[in-house]
Amino acid sequence: MPTGLRYLISLLKQLRVRVLFPFVGDSLGGSHKSTLLLIEFLETKNIETIVVLHQRYEPLTRLLEEKEINFFLLPTSKLAGSDPSIPNIVFNVIRNLIPFSVFLLKHRINIVHGNDLRINLSWSLPSLLTFRKFVWHQRTVLSNSMFWAFIRLLSSHCIAISRYVFESLPKNIPGTAKSMVYNPFVSIKKESQRINEIKQGLQIKDSDFIISYLGRVVKEKKIDTLIRSIPLLQESPRVKILIAGKGEENYLKYLKELSKDLILTNRIHFLDFVENVEDYLWLSDLVVCPGPKEGFGRVVVESMMTSTPVIASRSGAHTEIIQERENGLTYKLDDQEELKDKIQELINNQELYQKIKINSNKTFQSFSLKKHGDSIMEIYNS
Structure with a gap:
């Protein structure tokens, strides 16, 4: 040169x-x-x-x-x-x-x-x-x-x-x-083989309704609100919970004890930190984001990428992303009864469930x- x-x-x-x-x-x-x-x-x-x-x-x-x-x-x-x-x-x-x-x-x-x-x-x-x-x-x-x-x-x-x-x-x-x-955000390809391996490892059946929380496992995220809402559901036995994330050891211990007290031990999986978050979003039927005052709510939008319906607390930036009953549902912060009602509605109302799946992916395209x-x-x- x-x-x-x-x-x-x-x-x-x-x-x-x-x-x-x-x-x-x-x-x-x-x-x-x-x-x-x-x-x-x-x-x-x-x-x-x-x-x-x-x-x-x-x-x-x-x-x-x-x-x-x-x-x-x-x-x-x-x-x-x-x-x-x-x-x-x-x-x-x-x-x-x-x-x-x-x-x-x-x-x-x-x-x-x-x-x-x-x-x-x-x-x-x-x-x-x-x-x-x-x-x-x-x-x-x-x-x-x-x-x-x-x-x-x-x-x-x-x-x-x-x-x-x-x-x-x-x-x-x-x-x-x-x-x-x-x-x-960018779209991420669905890796079916990897997802099936996760389902087999967790013994998830096709008939199970999977609700996931993905994020830091700390007290301020109010994950216990989600756990407390599960026994109140009419179809509670077929609901399985995935909680993925690292955080406070004492709070994690508390959540496990709460699960035991509510006789949910066999239906809640505590997964620690997971690298391929999108795999768990793809296999989920519903994602719950119970935390308060979120500055944005990244998991909400990531869920929309996979067309997985989201229920989030009516707090922080969640309400900027979610249009009620259009691309997701919200509930009053800490209100396990309202959260239970919203979960139950999505399980029972397939028309609403499918509407949210379609609209949530449209919302994702704007980010x-x-x-x-x-x-x-x-x-x-x-």
């Missing part, structure tokens, strides 16, 4: 916008899935992306390797926000300031895109001091604390993942510096990766 052409290619590479995506690296959840989809989209737009992990978590690193996304390990003893007290937040911001700033300068980063509170708190100041654009992606509802007013000072733009989260953003952020952008990616590109270019 001629020297002049090599020089031109090298120059063009240097001119490419470089976006850094730091991850804590201690978990694998919806925010990671959304971000990895965005990274794949940006690469098609000639934007160079760099991923940093502060910890090595095997499921996450394996997913990055499967997608052929290279990453840097940048260990740190503690990120800001790991301890919620303000003195500790300030201390950890200062402690990481120099190594993070050096990384930004060394790798000629143009934009830092944060997707976790600890990342946002830890990387925003180094970005500001090295004159990099920092995009603060807010995925949970913020409290009314005046503390959050500083987001305006440390970020170039703030993105909320739903109208519900958007309304909680500090009022001092001007309209031009904040946006609401829904999470992206496209292209729409999400185009919105993010517009923010980067602003």
